[in-house]
Amino acid sequence: MSDLSPTPATLSAQARPGQIALRWLLFSLLGLFALFYLLPLFVMVTTSLKSLEEIRSGSLVALPREVTFDAWRSAWSGACTGIQCEGLRPYFWNSVLLAVPAVLISTFLGAANGYIIAQWHFRGANLIFSAMLFGCFIPFQVVLLPMARMLGLMGLAGSIPGLIFAHVIYGIGFTTLFFRNFYVTIPSDLVKAAKVDGAGFFRIFWSIFLPLSLPIIVVTVIWQFTQIWNDFLFGVSFSQAGTQPVTVALNNIVNSTTGVKEYNVDMAAAIIAGLPTLLVYVVAGKYFIRGLTAGSVKG
Amino acid sequence: MIPILDIRNLNKNYGAVEILKEVNVAIDPGDFLVLVGPSGCGKSTLLNCIAGLEPISGGSISIGGRDMTQVSPKDRDIAMVFQSYALYPTMTVAKNITFGMKVRGIDAATQARKLAEVAQQLQIEPLLDRRPGQLSGGQRQRVAMGRALVRDPKLFLFDEPLSNLDAKLRVSMRSEIKKLHQNLGATMVYVTHDQIEAMTLATKIVVMKGGVVQQIGTPAEIYNHPANLFVADFMGSPAMNLIPARTQAIADGIQIEIARTEGAPIVLQSPLVQDLPQDVILGLRPEDIAETGFRSGAAVQSAQCRIDLVEPAGADTYVVSELGGKQVTARLHAETKAQPGAMLDLAFDLAKVSFFAPDTGERLN
Amino acid sequence: MRAWLERQIPKMVLAPSFVAILIFVYGFIGWTAWISLTRSKLLPKYDLHGLIQYKRLLAAPRWDTAMDNLLLFGALFICIAMALGLLLAILLDQRIRVEGVLRTIYLYPMALSMIVTGTAWKWIMNPGLGIEAMVRGWGFESFRFNWVIDPEMAIYAVVIAAVWQASGFVMALFLAGLRSVDGEIIKAAQIDGIPGWRIYTAIILPSMAPIFLSAFIVLAHLAIKSFDLVVALTGGGPGYATDLPATYMYAMAFSRGDIGQAASSAMVMMGVVFAIVVPYLYSELRAKHV
Numbered sequence: 001m002s003d004l005s006p007t008p009a010t011l012s013a014q015a016r017p018g019q020i021a022l023r024w025l026l027f028s029l030l031g032l033f034a035l036f037y038l039l040p041l042f043v044m045v046t047t048s049l050k051s052l053e054e055i056r057s058g059s060l061v062a063l064p065r066e067v068t069f070d071a072w073r074s075a076w077s078g079a080c081t082g083i084q085c086e087g088l089r090p091y092f093w094n095s096v097l098l099a100v101p102a103v104l105i106s107t108f109l110g111a112a113n114g115y116i117i118a119q120w121h122f123r124g125a126n127l128i129f130s131a132m133l134f135g136c137f138i139p140f141q142v143v144l145l146p147m148a149r150m151l152g153l154m155g156l157a158g159s160i161p162g163l164i165f166a167h168v169i170y171g172i173g174f175t176t177l178f179f180r181n182f183y184v185t186i187p188s189d190l191v192k193a194a195k196v197d198g199a200g201f202f203r204i205f206w207s208i209f210l211p212l213s214l215p216i217i218v219v220t221v222i223w224q225f226t227q228i229w230n231d232f233l234f235g236v237s238f239s240q241a242g243t244q245p246v247t248v249a250l251n252n253i254v255n256s257t258t259g260v261k262e263y264n265v266d267m268a269a270a271i272i273a274g275l276p277t278l279l280v281y282v283v284a285g286k287y288f289i290r291g292l293t294a295g296s297v298k299g
Numbered sequence: 300m301i302p303i304l305d306i307r308n309l310n311k312n313y314g315a316v317e318i319l320k321e322v323n324v325a326i327d328p329g330d331f332l333v334l335v336g337p338s339g340c341g342k343s344t345l346l347n348c349i350a351g352l353e354p355i356s357g358g359s360i361s362i363g364g365r366d367m368t369q370v371s372p373k374d375r376d377i378a379m380v381f382q383s384y385a386l387y388p389t390m391t392v393a394k395n396i397t398f399g400m401k402v403r404g405i406d407a408a409t410q411a412r413k414l415a416e417v418a419q420q421l422q423i424e425p426l427l428d429r430r431p432g433q434l435s436g437g438q439r440q441r442v443a444m445g446r447a448l449v450r451d452p453k454l455f456l457f458d459e460p461l462s463n464l465d466a467k468l469r470v471s472m473r474s475e476i477k478k479l480h481q482n483l484g485a486t487m488v489y490v491t492h493d494q495i496e497a498m499t500l501a502t503k504i505v506v507m508k509g510g511v512v513q514q515i516g517t518p519a520e521i522y523n524h525p526a527n528l529f530v531a532d533f534m535g536s537p538a539m540n541l542i543p544a545r546t547q548a549i550a551d552g553i554q555i556e557i558a559r560t561e562g563a564p565i566v567l568q569s570p571l572v573q574d575l576p577q578d579v580i581l582g583l584r585p586e587d588i589a590e591t592g593f594r595s596g597a598a599v600q601s602a603q604c605r606i607d608l609v610e611p612a613g614a615d616t617y618v619v620s621e622l623g624g625k626q627v628t629a630r631l632h633a634e635t636k637a638q639p640g641a642m643l644d645l646a647f648d649l650a651k652v653s654f655f656a657p658d659t660g661e662r663l664n
Numbered sequence: 665m666r667a668w669l670e671r672q673i674p675k676m677v678l679a680p681s682f683v684a685i686l687i688f689v690y691g692f693i694g695w696t697a698w699i700s701l702t703r704s705k706l707l708p709k710y711d712l713h714g715l716i717q718y719k720r721l722l723a724a725p726r727w728d729t730a731m732d733n734l735l736l737f738g739a740l741f742i743c744i745a746m747a748l749g750l751l752l753a754i755l756l757d758q759r760i761r762v763e764g765v766l767r768t769i770y771l772y773p774m775a776l777s778m779i780v781t782g783t784a785w786k787w788i789m790n791p792g793l794g795i796e797a798m799v800r801g802w803g804f805e806s807f808r809f810n811w812v813i814d815p816e817m818a819i820y821a822v823v824i825a826a827v828w829q830a831s832g833f834v835m836a837l838f839l840a841g842l843r844s845v846d847g848e849i850i851k852a853a854q855i856d857g858i859p860g861w862r863i864y865t866a867i868i869l870p871s872m873a874p875i876f877l878s879a880f881i882v883l884a885h886l887a888i889k890s891f892d893l894v895v896a897l898t899g900g901g902p903g904y905a906t907d908l909p910a911t912y913m914y915a916m917a918f919s920r921g922d923i924g925q926a927a928s929s930a931m932v933m934m935g936v937v938f939a940i941v942v943p944y945l946y947s948e949l950r951a952k953h954v
Contacts, residue, residue, distance in 0.1 A: 030755055034769045037832065040784040041772075047787065060788065060798040113681050120674035128682050130945075135689040137941045139889050141913045141930040143692040145699065145923055149708075150688075169688045172681050189385035189458075192352050197399030197446070198373035201673040207398070211389035230777035232892035233910075237918065247779045251896055254783050263787055274780040281775035285768060288775065289836050354671075371667045 048072060048268035055263055071264035075272055079265050081252035084241070088269050091249035095229055095276075098160050098245055102167040103224040109168070110175020110220060115209050117176065118183035119191050120201070129180060136173035143170075144237055151238055158240035166238055167228045174227075175220050178291070182216040183209065215287075222284055223291035226277050246273045301364045303328045303486050304349065304454060310357035311344060311510075318344050319510045322358070326488075326503060331480050334490045335497040336507035337533070342490045343458055345507070349488060350456055351375050363453045373402075378447035379456040382463060384439045386431035386446075393418075393427040396445045417445045437468050444479075457489040461496065473499060494534045498522065506530045525653060528660035531582045537630075540588070542623040543657065544581040548572075555581060555649075557623045565622065567600040569649040573664050580660075582653035585617065588629035590637075591644035598649040603642050609635075618643070693934065700927035708923060717928035727929065730907040733819050734936075737908065738887040740823045741830075745883055746876070748827065749834025754864065756835070757842045767839070771832035778829065782896025785825040786812060815905035818898050822890075822906055825897055830886060834879050841875035842868060877944065884940050888933060909933045 043060055048071050050064040058065070077087035117129045147166055148157070156162030186209075194204045235245040244252075250273040254266045281288050302325035311319035319341045326332045334342040347353040349360060351372040359368045367375050386395050396417060397410045418424045421441045431439055440460065447455055457476075461469045477500055480487055491497055497504050498518045506513040506521060506529075514526035525531035531539045545556045552570040559565065591601040607626075608619040615630050618637045629645055637643050654663040701712045721727050752770055756763050773781060788794045791810035799807040811817035811824075845868050853863045891910035898906040900915070907915075909929055917926035 026755060026758060026760075030752075030760065030766055033752060033755075034766055037769050037773065037828065040781075040788060040828065043788055044784050055793060059801050060794055109681055112677055116674045116678045122675060125678075128678065131682070131690070132685050133945060134942075135685050137885065137937060137945070138689060138693065139910070139930070139933045139937050141889075141891075141910055141926075142696050142934045143688065144913075144930065145708075145917055145926060146692040146695040147688070150692075169684050172685065173689075176681070187383045187385065189381040189383045190387065192347070192350070192372075193379065193381055193385035193446070194387070194398075195352060195372045196350060196377060196379045198402040199398070200373075200670065201677070203402060208387050208389070226775060230779075232777065232779050232895070233914075236895075237914075247777050247892070250777075250783065251779050254786070254896070255899065263793065266783060267787060270780045270783040274776045277775045277777070278772065281772055282768075285771075289771065292774065292833055292836065369667050371670055 044267045044271055048075075048264050048271060050264055052260070052262060052264060071262065071268040072272075074262070074265045075253070075268035079253045079262070079269060080256050081244075081249045082241070082256055088246055088249055088253070088272050090242075091244055091246045092272065094160060094239075094243060095246040098163050098167070099225055099228045102164045102171065102228050103221055105164070106168045106171035106175045106224055107217065107220045109172050110177075111179045111210065111213060111217070112205065113172065113176040114179025114181075114183050115205055117180045119186070119188060119209075121188075129176070132173045132176050135170070136177065140170065140233055144233070148237060158238070158243055160239075160243050163234060163238050163243070163245070166234050167231070170234075171224055171227065175224060178216055178220045178223070179213070182213065186212070218284065218287045219291040222280055222287050225280060226288070226291075229277050249273075300327055302326060303330070303363055304332070304488065305361045306345075306349070306358070307360075308358035309345070309348065309355055309360065311341070311348060311353065312356045317510055319348070319355075322512055324505055324512070324515060326486065328486050329484050329502075330486055331500055331502045332486075332488045332505065333497040333501035333503070334488065334505045334507060335492065335494055335534075336513075338492055339509075340507040341510040342492075342505075342507050344510075346456055346458055346488060346490045349454070350377055350379055376453040377456055378450040378452040378454075379458065380443045380447050380460045382459040384431070384443040384460075384463075386439055386442055388431055391428050391430055392423065392434070392442050392445075395431070395442055396449050399446065399450060413449050417449045420448065421445050436464050437472065440464060440472060444476075448479075448483075453486065455485055455487040457487065459490055459492065462491070462493070476500065495536065498534070504534075506533065508533075523651070524662070525582070526662050528580060528582075528655050531653060531655065535584060537585050537617065537628050539582045539584050539653070540622075540625065540627045541655070542581045542583070542625050542627060544579055544623060545577055546575045546579055546654075547577070548575075557581070559622060560624070561605070565602040565604070567602065567647055567649060569598055569600070569652070571598060571649070573654070575654055575663055576656065578657055579663060580655040580657050581623075582655060583647060583651065585628045585630040587648040587651040588627070589646045589648070590631050590635055591646045593632060594646040594648055596648060596650055599646050600649055601644050601646045604645045606637050606639055606641055606643050609637050609639050620645070696927045696930055699923060700931045702924060704924040704927070706921040706923070717924045718932075720925060721928050721932065724925075726904045726907060727909075727912055729904050730909045730912040730929075733906060734888065734908050737819055737823055737826070737890070738884065740820070741826045741887050742880060742883045744823065744827045745831045745834050746879055748831040749879065750838050752831070752835040753838035753842055756839055767836070770835050773829040774833045776829065778890075778892035779896045781825055781829045782893045785821070785828070786897050789821055789824075812898060813902055815902045818902060818906045822894055822897055826887075826890065826893055829893075830883060834883070837875055837879050837882075838872070841872040845871055881941060881944050885937060888937050888940075909936075 046062070046064055047055060049067045049069070050058070051066065051068050051070070054065060075088055077089050078085060079087045081091070113132070117125050151157045151162040151165070154162070156165060190208060191204055194208055199207065230247065231245070232247045232251070235248040239245065239248060250269050253269050304324070304326050306322055306324045309319055309322040310317070322345060324332070334345055336342050344353060348355050351367065351370060355368065359366060361367055362375055362377070387398060390398065393414055397414055400410045400413065418427060421444060423438065423441050423445060426434060426438055426442065431442070434442065443460070461472055464472060473496060480500075489500060501518050503515065504518055504521050505515050508529050514521055514530045521530060521534055525534060525539070528541060531541060542557055547554045547556070549568065552568060552572055553575060555567045555569060557565045557567070604620040604622065606618050606620055610617040610619070611633065614633060616633050616635050616637065618629050618631055618635070619626050620629070621627070631637060655661065656663055698710065699708050700717050701714060702709050703711070703713050703716060756766060760766065789809065789812045791797070791813060796807060796809040799809070811821040849867060850863060853867055858866070889910060890908055891914065894900055894906055894908055894911050900907045900911045909932065913926050913929040913933065916922045916929060
């Protein structure tokens with residue numbers, strides 16, 4: 001708090017003890033907040049490693065006396081999501097099968113669209129871009145009903161391709177925004193030079209623009225992956241038993257009313273469901289943050 | 300001879316905004332054409348139209364006798380150097396230079412041979428494996444030129460290629476481009492806002508303003524006989540003095556009267572008979588006003604002027620005096636004894652004078 | 665002809681995306697709007713009946729609760745997340761050596777699914793074995809923390825979890841803003857002898873007005889779309905105590921078989937979002953392109 005505190009002590013050099021105290025206050029505050037953010041993760045991990053017995057008798061924040069991975073095993077391959085008791089595993093793979101193509105397709109489309117809007121100016125391009133941008137901000141509830149019907153008409157109801165389709169369509173806006181904002185910073189002379197060199201639309205895209213887009217591709221892939229992996233609304237609305245993504249299965253495990261409440265299994269399942277995006281965050285946090293701020297700030 | 304570049308009645312609009320109006324330019328093979336004008340005058344747009352990078356709204360462009368109006372840039376047999384160099388950032392210098400040939404499906408052996416030739420010519424051999432990001436401004440400039448040279452086109456287009464370089468490098472690159480032009484005998488179209496570049500490089504200059512061609516001519520024509528007040532003011536540094544004056548026909552020529560805030564008006568008599576209106580703008584370059592005794596000729600007339608400012612510039616000394624309500628600059632020899640506030644006899648070489656109409660700005664003589 | 669075709673390629677490549685957006689965003693909004701003006705129940709009917717669904721919506725106590733909750737939840741969530749995010753950003757801006765680590769810790773919840781967040785907090789806040797039991801175990805026998813099962817308090821439990829998830833993101837936004845303030849201005853202020861806290865209140869914070877606006881927009885948007893968190897944390901309960909428009913819409917669409925109500929509630933949600941987002945986006949786009 002040192003620089004913020006309205007005490008005159010911070011101003012003069014003589015007030016060293018006061019400044020040191022403020023420095024300590026600053027660190028304790030930062031530490032306390034760190035605890036606030038870490039506590040749920042800590043509780044999740046410890047709970048998932050305890051037996052139900054220990055959970056009932058011990059304290060929430062106590063470390064497990066006896067570490068057991070039974071809950072993890074059960075969460076992965078035995079927990080009930082309703083009638084079925086196969087754990088998260090099949091749903092985890094559903095999410096993978098769903099997220100990978102959806103991320104790739106929407107990223108690729110976004111790259112092509114962004115390239116066109118930023119570098120191949122034509123009348124109405126900005127209007128199209130605005131239309132796409134506004135599409136990013138709609139609450140998806142407003143398209144939920146017709147999309148469910150449309151997927152039915154297309155024969156994709158309750159299927160993973162149907163979910164991929166929905167995620168691609170409603171991801172285009174953001175991916176286009178990312179790439180467009182990246183490509184507008186590239187001087188338009190580059191396209192002109194390539195045109196004079198004889199390269200056409202696709203050649204310029206493949207040979208010149210894609211190779212220099214690595215940073216924005218990473219940002220977009222991470223953003224899209226996080227969005228799609230963590231999605232619940234589309235998953236719960238457009239899937240059926242067997243094709244549900246991991247978030248829906250997690251919710252079903254946690255809220256299934258059959259049998260005893262197994263908190264350790266719930267926590268293990270929650271960690272499993274959160275692990276891929278958490279991993280991405282830890283490995284590529286810089287790009288993750290860039291995506292977050294770009295996706296929310298830039299118009 | 301068929302002009303190598305022939306632009307006829309070219310018009311270019313963005314919606315209702317007219318960017319280029321009725322442009323007519325033709326040049327012969329080997330010409331160095333410079334398009335010059337202030338920013339926003341349409342010179343870069345004109346270059347882009349020649350390249351086919353911007354569609355035109357009316358008129359025609361032909362290159363080497365072929366109508367190119369509807370032809371895409373890659374088939375126009377042109378090469379272009381850009382202000383930002385526009386080097387492909389992810390490719391090495393060598394790939395940058397050969398990309399065009401690769402796209403056109405030229406065999407690898409030819410590519411390598413041409414690359415070696417150009418690299419040698421521009422002395423960029425040590426750079427071939429680097430990427431543009433690792434090059435200095437001057438090196439990038441050379442690579443951009445290399446990319447154009449390797450094409451061996453009918454027409455080289457340059458879009459302000461030197462404006463991103465520092466002053467010293469700009470001068471040396473300017474002479475390199477000039478040498479290149481002389482050695483290759485190639486035809487070049489060059490856009491710049493810098494009138495000195497235009498004067499030093501061009502065999503033919505097009506001065507533009509507001510999308511309209513103001514004057515086309517050799518550097519000497521443009522400099523000595525500017526077609527209007529805009530060209531007179533734009534070309535040359537320091538600019539031509541443009542002084543409001545009154546003229547009157549006399550027995551053996553004309554008499555020119557320039558008002559002054561203090562003292563009697565200056566009266567000059569020119570032996571050259573010209574039919575002029577009473578009110579004119581008189582245009583005289585600084586070097587055509589000298590210290591009396593340093594300039595002679597039939598049309599040299601002297602007058603005492605009050606010197607307001609003395610600016611030594613090394614080789615020359617500029618002095619400023621107020622005439623006709625304007626700050627008039629004269630270019631004197633470096634050893635002049637001119638003192639600010641003192642009077643000095645100045646010689647006006649009326650053989651070099653230009654007259655303009657005050658209302659239209661058009662040249663009268 | 666070939667040159668013309670070449671010029672059309674960009675448009676042709678962009679067209680499928682544009683058409684998809686037209687149909688799946690704007691067309692679908694139109695469809696939902698239409699249905700919201702009909703008497704559709706289980707299946708869509710296309711005869712218009714005016715504002716009947718909106719009247720039903722206004723008359724439904726459950727919708728009333730949902731809108732009240734949205735207002736309460738939205739206001740608290742936005743205010744607390746902004747205040748906390750700003751505080752954390754300013755604290756982190758004091759040249760802390762471990763800033764990178766702390767930033768990572770503050771921001772990681774944003775990478776998690778709301779379902780995971782909800783599951784975790786549901787466990788932490790459950791009265792029998794969570795915080796309540798823990799504090800009682802420390803000897804405070806009368807300690808009560810049963811918000812998740814208390815209809816009066818459950819919505820505040822949702823606020824806690826939502827703030828936990830999103831405040832780190834606000835921190836990141838503000839920190840970027842703090843760092844982008846011109847260093848020379850701050851140096852000039854320091855030379856003028858302006859105290860540190862005054863530099864913040866008089867110079868840095870006012871220059872961050874656009875970031876406040878962005879943060880507000882994003883948080884408001886998150887609040888209105890909040891669905892997963894409520895589902896995972898309280899399931900909308902106890903009773904309908906934590907219903908939000910999003911959960912109301914979902915219930916009408918998929919469990920109650922009342923798509924007329926679902927459509928009209930979705931339209932209201934969109935109206936609220938657009939009332940907030942459109943002026944912002946419009947000004948952004950104008951500023952960029954004109």
